[in-house]
Amino acid sequence: MSTHDFRALHERLRRETARSTADGRRGALRHVTPERVVAAAAEVRLGHTVSLAAPIETVPGADDPEPAVHRMTGPAPDELGADGLHFATDRFAMNVHGDTNSHLDALCHVVFDGELYGAVPAGDGAGALSVDLVEDGIVGRGVLLDIPRLRGVPWLQPGDHVTADELTAAEAAQGVRVGPGDMLFVRVGHRLRRTELGPWNAATRRAGLHPTTMGFLAERKVAVLGGDGNNDTAPSAVEGIAFPVHALAVQALGIHLLDYLQFEDLVPVCAQAGRWSFLCAVAPLRLPGATGSPVNPTAVL
Template structure:
């Protein structure tokens, strides 16, 4: 995709995101109304819950040079077998925006041309208008209708190969094949099979090579008024389809459209559950940590079928 074509698409999606009568700092979450949340809850049929998160990685690997650090800090030596009350304790630290662990990107995560979403200047991370776009914005959680579009299932392959793009045509074809339609306020999850490939072939340097959405596919999200986008990879393809813009999908989704992203989810269990149930929509509950001013959070989304 040429630089000018990308700029044209960027400006178009940015204008559309700002033109709605109910726009503002909530971004695409404005499409997720209380009525749509209630409708999503009413759609639960089986009462089965499925986690969409991968276990947090604590060992280094090709895609995870800075793994999360977890250690037991208690009980103190000699306390475990001693009489009386004692506690097991933990300490945990992680690089939220790595290439292995499931996480959510807030609207203050992506800077482009010196701005964040909604034209907010990106200079002062502590400024009130910048903090208003942080993960605080979703501190009450995101709950709505989730829809899984399974692109490897559509193509008849175990996974989409690294470097390959998911197009808008793939998304509409997956809808037709699965008998589901993405609509306003939906949490759209796109499976490319990243986790299955990693499990079967081993980890690789996903920063250099991974499957993801083509930038033009973001027009599909805008037309359908999607509230949240999640994927089992980074959502962006590597190498990038746009010279000079390493993460065009992040730029379009987060910075231009105000769409919260969830990266590196684990969608294999959900794909199997949906196939067995014969339905590809479900209640989806996303509960980020309450980290004041943060650009993202580890996350364990739950699908309820």
């Protein structure tokens, strides 16, 4: 995709979103209405809950040079065998926007041409568009589209793109349709490949969505986009724009992204139930002014 075509697509999506947005601060979450949350509750039929997050990595790897740090801070050595009451305690630190751990991107995470979503100056973003916007969580209908399943392969190869036509074809093959206010989850098989073949430098090569798929999300009024990779392909499909999907989804459309989820536990449950939609709850940490948060989305079928 040429830089010219990318910028034309970005401007079109930005303008269309601006015309239809009454509450610019909430972005695409405006599509998650109370009525749609109530309707999403009807997706629960089995009472089965499934985590969409991967275990947090604490060991350096090819795709995770700065892993999370977990340190048990208590009990003290002299308390281990002592009588009385003592507590085990912990301390964590994390590079939220790395290439391994599951996380949410806030609307202040992506700056393009000096602006954030809604033409907010980049310098004003921490207060206006931070993760505070989702402090009450996001609850609604989730839809999983499994692209390797569509292609008949275990995973997409690093560098491969998911197209808009494939999203439509996956809907037809799985008997589901993405609608307004939905959380769209697109599986490329990143996690399965990593498990089977080991970590690699995902910053340089990974499967993801082609930038033109953002037109599909805009048309369907998708509220949240989640993937088992970074959502963006590497190398980028657009010369000079390293993360075009992030720029289009977050900065132009106001869609919160969920990166590096894992769907390997969800896929067999959906396949056995014959349903690829479910109630989904996303609960970021309450981190005032933050550009993102570790997250553990939960599907309820």
